[in-house]
Amino acid sequence: MSSSTVKTIQDTLKAWKSLVFPTFKVNDLLYFFLKAGLAVSTFALVSLFFYLSLSHPSFNSSSGYDYKTFKHLVQQRTIADASAGAEPTNVSHILFGIGGSAQTWNTRRHYTELWWKPNVTRGYVWLESEPPEKENWPETSLPYKVSANTSSFKYTCWYGSRSAIRIARIVKESFELGLDNVRWFVMGDDDTVFFTDNLVTVLAKYDHNQMYYIGGNSESVEQNVIHSYTMAYGGGGFAISYPLAAELVKILDGCIDRYSHFYGSDQRIQGCISEIGVQVTEEPGFHQVDIRGSPYGLLAGHPVAPLVSLHHLDYVEPIFPNMTREDSVKKLVITYKTDPGRILQQSYCYDLRRNWSVSVSWGYSVQLYPSLMTAKKLETAFRTFQTWRTWSNDPFTFNTRPMSENPCERPLVFFLDRVESVDGGETRGSYVRYVDVSQKECDREEYVPALAVQYVNVSASHFLSDLWKKAPRRQCCEVINGGDGVDSAVYVKIRSCQASESLTPP
Structure with a gap:
């Protein structure tokens, strides 16, 4: 600093101190500010040290982390903030x-490999030990990591498995990897099928710098009564934002022992998050699939929300009839990739010339009723399944209706055969009539034209993910060839609803 600059500062301080600090000498005043500045800087550094010690368990000397690991986690938090x-x-x-x-x-692993994209998705499957095929681990699978030993933790649930402790700690061990640019930790099981584009769409609605815990309940009331209504079920998958994970890992190990009587890993996670004061944010696209029997009614009656996950697919009948479970799921995933945001989304419309109702669950099935049905009935899922634990007909956490034994009170059902993208950002799908040989057909006269239909062809523009940022609204459709004659195919076009449009019977 030049002598002229020093003199200018001294003159300024001299004039200023005569008003504020008349008893101080100029050099004393300069020394005072330098000393105060050093004190403030020291206080800031100490405060930062304690903040990081509290908000980052990795900066605790008892954790055994080195400076490099600490620095990496600090950088991660800085990126997130x-x-x-x-x-x-x-x-x-x-x-x-x-x-x-x-x-x-x-x-x-075939379930995970349906959605995992090497070099695109990030994550690990956590195992209890080194796998037998560790030298030839499949390139199509997630990379694996071996979980830490959990034998020191308490587990007192007499009908459960200690593996729940290990799985509960996956979020902690994932956090402690210190990977860059992580906004969300998403937990799931090895038989969970994620629809990753829709998962991103859902998570993008939320501020990842806030503490969020996102997922869904069980479909069976008995499961929620036994475990929790306020829990995101682990098989359906759940997402924890980075700031919440940072708080959770500080208390998780002690918390696991406090809830040693709990059955599952997801119960423990919810109990610990409850101690932080965060509640679950429910998203209806996460599906635990706590049902038995046919999943048809659940999938054909999907809510107006992106399909995010499916679980327990080994415990229900194949999604598509006359196919294996694996091939059924593969077919659904392939269809989803054609138009991710639209998969399983419902549209209803009337053919007023023939007094028909048509319900489309895009990419899955079409229901054709030779009568005019109310929207309330059309949106209510058929009860083609039973509860998870007791195999009872109810109760469920959503409305259901029975599938009548009377063939004249049942819709004609068409399952997806194929779908393809065409020029102009449109998809065209063909749905083929499914005939259950164990069921009689309706012999009423008004059913004759409907029974002649063998195909339903559905066209739709690609569903824009930005539509999920708006208030959810079921899209509309129209029957294109609503004539008076007998047709073997029906053509349906799905489109956005007009401002004043509703599905109101005449």
């Missing part, structure tokens, strides 16, 4: 933590 208003959330911001077993991975 600075990313508000930055690029929209995408799949690279998600770190998946999948609970698996070295003994069963080969029999279940």
Whole structure:
């Protein structure tokens, strides 16, 4: 600093101190400010040290982490804090933590491999030990990691498995990897099928810098009564934002012992998050599939929300009839990739010339009723399944209606045969009539034209993910060839509803 600059500062301080600090000498005053500045800087550094010690368990000397690990986690938090208003959330911001077993991975990995994209998705399947095929781990599978030993933790649930402790700690072990640019930790099972584009669409609605815990309940009331209504079920998958994970990992191990009597890993996670004061944010696209029997009614009656996940597919009948479970799920996933946001979305319309009602569950099935049905009935799922634990006909956490034994009170059902994208951003799908040989057909005269229909062809523009940022509204449709004659095919076009449009019977 030049002598002229010093003199200018001294003159300024001299004039200022005569008003504020008349008893101080100029040099004393300069020394005072220098000393005060040093004190403030020291206080700030100490405060930062304690803040990081509290908000980052990795900066605790008892944890055994080195400076490099600490620095990496601090950088991660800095990225998370600075990313508000930055690029929209995408799949690279998600770190998946999948609970698996070295003994069963080969029999279940086909589910994960349907949605896992090497070099695109990030995450690990966490195993209890090194897998037998570790030298030839499939390139199509998630990379694996071996969980830490949990033998020191308490587990007192007499009818459960200690593996629940190991799986509950996946979020902690995932966090402690210190990977860059993680906004969300998504947990699931090795038989959970994620629809990742829709998962991103859902998570992008939320501020990842806030503490969020997102998922869905069980479909069976008895499961929620036994476990919890306020829990995101682990098989359906759930998402924890980075800030919430940072708080959760600090208390998780002690919390696991406090809830040693709980059955599952997801119960423990919810109990610990409850101690932080965060409630579950429910998203209806996460599906635990706690049902038995045919999933048809559940899938054909999907809510107006993106399909995010499906679980327990080994415990229900195949999604599509006359196919294996694996091939059925594969077919649904292939269809989903054609138009991710539209998969399983319902549209209803009337053919007023023939007094027909048509219900489309895009990419899955079409129901044709030779009568005019109310929207309330059309949106209510057929009860083609039973409860998870007791195999009872009810209750469920959503409305259901029985599938009548009377063939004249049942719709004609068409299942997807194929779908393709065409020029102009449109899809065209063909749905083929399904005939259950164990069921009689209706012999009423008004059913004759409907029974002649063998195909329903459905066209729709690609569903824009931005539509999910608006208030949810079921899209509309119209029957194109509503004539008076007998047709073997019906053509339906799905479109956005007009402002004043409703499905109101005449």
